[in-house]
Amino acid sequence: MTMTITTTTISEDIDMSEDGIKKLLEAERMAQETIARARQERNQKLKQAVQEAEKDIKTFKDSKEKEFKDYESKFLGQSSATSADLASSVNKEIEQIRKKTAQNKDEVVEMLLKFTTEVHVE
Template structure:
């Protein structure tokens, strides 16, 4: 009878060990599932944040590009005005500069 009790005790220990392994396995699977779920949520949040930043960037680019067109036109007009005023100024003093250069080139100092 002691042998029967010993075998019954061993059988109970084996059964308890199998149950413990199932519990540990189940806990690991649940942990992996929670980690996967957390990772998926984090990726979704990151994608949403990235999307919102890209939209904000595109909005700012579109706002500034409208202004840059008007700024570009204004700068072109200012440049043309300055070029024409410089052309007028050079044409007014061109003959004086040429006369001065000829005088200095042709004058001999002894």
């Protein structure tokens, strides 16, 4: 069995390890740049998503406010008409009660006098 021994000088070994270290440092720098770009892109996409969401929220809010105002104007208009009808109805009933009171006033007074002046002994 023959054995071959390769001999390298110490300076060659140092040069090879310096090359390896340089390659590792370069790879690490490139990885850091890639990570920094990815973070920047992520932040940019996040900002864009927030802006789009705010735009959608504003559109939705404006739409609902318009719906509410339409609903409010529709029913407030009816409400004032309903209030006027109700007030008219109440006034009519009050007038009818006054007429009946005036018609029956004499009769009620006589009845009250009769009950208060007559004594029933049992």
